[in-house]
Amino acid sequence: MCTAYELGKRGGSFPDHLNSESVDILVAISGTLLIRPAIPAPVIVADGTARTMRWGFRRSFARKIKGKDPVMRTIVNSREDKLDGRTWKKAFTENRCLIPAASFFEWVEGKWRDHDDSRG
Numbered sequence: 001m002c003t004a005y006e007l008g009k010r011g012g013s014f015p016d017h018l019n020s021e022s023v024d025i026l027v028a029i030s031g032t033l034l035i036r037p038a039i040p041a042p043v044i045v046a047d048g049t050a051r052t053m054r055w056g057f058r059r060s061f062a063r064k065i066k067g068k069d070p071v072m073r074t075i076v077n078s079r080e081d082k083l084d085g086r087t088w089k090k091a092f093t094e095n096r097c098l099i100p101a102a103s104f105f106e107w108v109e110g111k112w113r114d115h116d117d118s119r120g
Contacts, residue, residue, distance in 0.1 A: 003076065005101040007033045007041060015044065015098065022050035026100055034105075037076045044098040053097070057087055 007029055014023055025042055035041045037056040045051055056074035075087060083092045 003105065003107055004034055004036045005099065005104040007035060007100065008102040015048070017048040018044060019048045022048060025050040035101075037074045042100065044100065046096070051097075057091075059087065 014026065022044060029042075033041075035055065038054050038058075040052045040054050042050045043053050056076040058072055059075055060070040060072055078085075078088050082088060
C-alpha cells in the first residue's frame with residue numbers, strides 16, 4: 001500500500017504523447033517534494049497535458065456515535081477485486097493518468113520506507 005510518493009529528478013524519460021508544455025512543467029520541478037494523499041501535484045492525463053490534481057477520493061463515512069456528524073476520509077488505494085465497486089469503477093476504466101513519481105514510500109514500523117532500490 002503506497003501512501004506517499006516523491007516528485008523530483010532521478011532520470012528516466014517522458015512518454016511520447018506528452019506535449020511540450022507538459023514537459024516544461026515537469027522539467028521545472030526543482031528539488032524533491034513528498035506527495036501524500038490530498039496534496040495537489042502534477043499528473044499527465046490521456047491527451048498528454050499536465051494537470052494539477054489531488055490524490056484520492058473524498059468520502060463521507062458515518063460515525064458510530066449517535067448524534068455525531070459523518071467523518072470525511074480520503075481513500076487512496078484499493079485491491080484488484082474491488083475495482084468494480086462504486087468508488088473505483090469509473091476512475092479505473094475511464095479516468096486514468098500517469099503520475100510522474102521518482103520513488104514511492106510506505107509507512108513501515110513507525111518510519112517511511114523508500115521503495116527506490118537505486119539509492120542503495
